Amino acid sequence: MKDLTEKRKITIMIAIITSLFFSAINQTIIGIAMPRIIAKLGGMEYYSWAITIYLLTSTVASVLVGKLSDIYGRKPFILSGISLFMIGAFLSGFSGDIFQLITYRAIQGAGAGIIMSTAFTAIGDLYEPRERAKWSGVMSAVFGVSSVGGPILGGYIVDHLDWHWVFWIFLPLGIIAFLLILLNFPKVEKRPGESVDYTGSLFLTLTIVPMLLAFSWAGSGPDKYAWGSWQIIGLLAVTIASLAIFLWTQTRVKTPVLPLGLFKNSIFTVSNLAGFFLNAGMMGAIIYFPFFVQGVKGISPTLAGYVAMPMSIAMLLTSAISGQIMTKTGKYKKMAIGGLIVMTIGMSLMYFMNPATPIYELVLLMILLGLGIGVAMPVFSLTVQNAVSPQQLGVATATSQLFRNLGGTIGIAVMGSVMSTNLAKKMMELTASTGNQMNAAPSDPALAEKLALFQNPQNLLDQPKIEAALQSLPPDSKAVFMAMLDMVRESMSYAITTTFLTGAIVAAFAVLITLFLKEIPLRSGKTMAPKAAGPELKPKGAPETN
Incomplete structure (x- = not known):
């Protein structure tokens, strides 16, 4: 797609941003509303499953689609992602109990994983790394905008309208996004000499799913299993066995679903590890802060959305600004470290919140946290794409999404266990x-x-x-x-703030890992990754590039 005119590229980016916003707003609108929805449907003990299943299916879908989109192009997958997401959202509004909601959220998650993976990869198809930094900031800002409007709108709906509209209100936007992609996104012919790694895909799925289930089910509480129970040990055993088979298959197929050679590239490996810990720490604030505001402070969902809004505004501003700075300077390491340090400080201060903490202090803490996340968030997807060859943008971006989703899911599970243990x-x-x-x-x-x-x-x-x-x-x-x-x-205040402290410790790990991130210039043309980034990695049978 490098031969497209700038006008056509911008039109395509508008279509991609619309689809990304549709996915993002449907996630953030639910965040504030979920406690009230679960209270209406019942099954409070399964609350975390409505979130976990979404992350689980999005994780699996994103990594499987990465390699497929490298072979067949992004268009069919982003269209299928939007379709799945709309179907899941439509059905979620008809949920009669918690189990139906969990099932339909699984469909939504699969669609979201496909959208996220293909949308961020498409930037790499259209623009050189220097320009990608700017667009990465814009796309991160999309999350900021959805984070501002979503919670407020979600809180208003459950306070004043029927909760079903939380899932239905933006379905027309999904139709618009689908049509924009259908009409503007160019079709790409199947890459010759490539085949689908079905065996690797199967065992990668069998590695991810039992692992996420083990971390989600383990802990204390009436709906949990002890870490030493046969259920958890069995799931972890399946994970290890499947991982061993997966690694074995990846060394023997022509076009592996996840080329292991990518991990020889230190920038690729360090960026993914940092993204893992960033998301694991961040999810503690995003998921459990509404619990604190609504449960401990006794604030309505609508007002809770306004309390969380400053974090989103801070993320919106800093992500857009950091993208512009990286485009201008070609530097990223100091920004990543600085953002993660601010995030760690913000979550550490959240540990000291209590029922008497005034609202304005909560707002200030949200601003501080948003500043840190907004600076650090766009960096690691960009560094991954900058460090690999253009032929591997899809699988590299999907792997980055995989590590982030794993971090988020495991982080929610671990912090949920921390919260329930300390609450009791x-x-x-x-x-x-x-x-x-x-x-x-x-x-x-x-x-x-x-x-x-x-x-x-x-x-x-x-x-x-x-x-x-x-x-x-x-x-x-x-x-x-x-x-x-x-x-x-x-009691709830003590339990929730302990999760924030856990998140701060996890974020500190991200800071330490980022210290080992090599900084190479952001490429100014669509060339192969510089040798400083690690070995040149090309899939078998890929054509030579100039």
């Missing part, structure tokens, strides 16, 4: 110190019934239910109810 621990401590008020109240049946709400602390996320329970009690019982409410909020 703090509840036991406070209950013992207050003389177990829940068990001391059976003389008042109405009060005992209302206090039973706190047997599941996540009921704090349904503020109307809490308010209704409080208003129905006589004045004497309200004091006991409020004391119990404060105790549960303190």
Whole structure:
């Protein structure tokens, strides 16, 4: 596509950005709304699955599509991704219970993985690395815009409209994105001499899925398995066996789904590891901050969206600016390190939040975190694409997406385990110190019934239910109810802020890894990767390039 006119390239980028925005806004609009949706559908104990299944299917889809799009071109896959995403969103709105929602979210996730993988790879097809930096910043800014509008709109919908519209409201945008891609994106002929690695794809899937399931199911809680249980050990055993077979097949096929030679390139390897830890740490803030604002502070979903909005605005500004700076200077290492340090500091300060923390402090912390994430986020996809040959843009970008998704999924699972463990621990401590008020109240049946709400602390996320329970009690019982409410909020605050500390530690690992990132000039033409980046890597049978 390098022979296209600049006008045609910009038209294609508008189409890609539209499809990316459609995918991103549908994710962020759900974030704030999910606690209320789960409260309506029931199955609170399966809350994390609605998020985990999405990440799982998007992870598998993104990495499998990477090599296929190198062979067949990006167009059929980005169209199929948009279609799957729309089908999943449409069906999610009709969910009658949590299990239906999880199933339809899986379809959405597969579509999102395909969109993300092909959209970011398409930049590499259209532009040289220096120009890619600018467009990478723009595409990161798309996430910022969706992060600003999504939570506010999602909160408004669940507060004032039927929750089904959270999934349906942007479906017309998906149709527009589909038509723009269909009409403007050029069709590419199948690359000669290439074949699909079905065996490698199968065993890569059998490696990823059991591993993510093991990390999602392991931990403490009624819906969890102990790390030493046969279920978790069995899943990890399948993971290791499948990984061994996968690695063996990749050394023996003509066109492997994931060329292992890519990992000889230090920039490719370091960038992917840094992206893994960045996403693992970041997901703690993105997923559990709404829990803190709605559950601990007792703020409605609409207002919670406004509290989270400053982080998104900061991400929007810094990602766009950092892309422009990288385009102008060709440098990226200091920006990556600086952004990750700011992110680590922001998450460390979030550990000190408590039920009495004023809203303006939460806003300031969100701004600090957004500044760090916005600077660091665009860097690692760019460094991966800059370090490999043009023929491997698809598989390299998909691998980058794979590591980020793995980091996000494992990070959510680990931090969820940290939160549930510390929540139970703090509840036991406070209950013992207050003389177990829940068990001391059976003389008042109405009060005992209302206090039973706190047997599941996540009921704090349904503020109307809490308010209704409080208003129905006589004045004497309200004091006991409020004391119990404060105790549960303190416990949830302790548990959630501990996840932020865990996220800060993980982000610090990303800083350390990035110190080993080699900095080579961003290429000013669509040439092979410089030798400083590592060995030149070409798929077997690929034509020579000049």
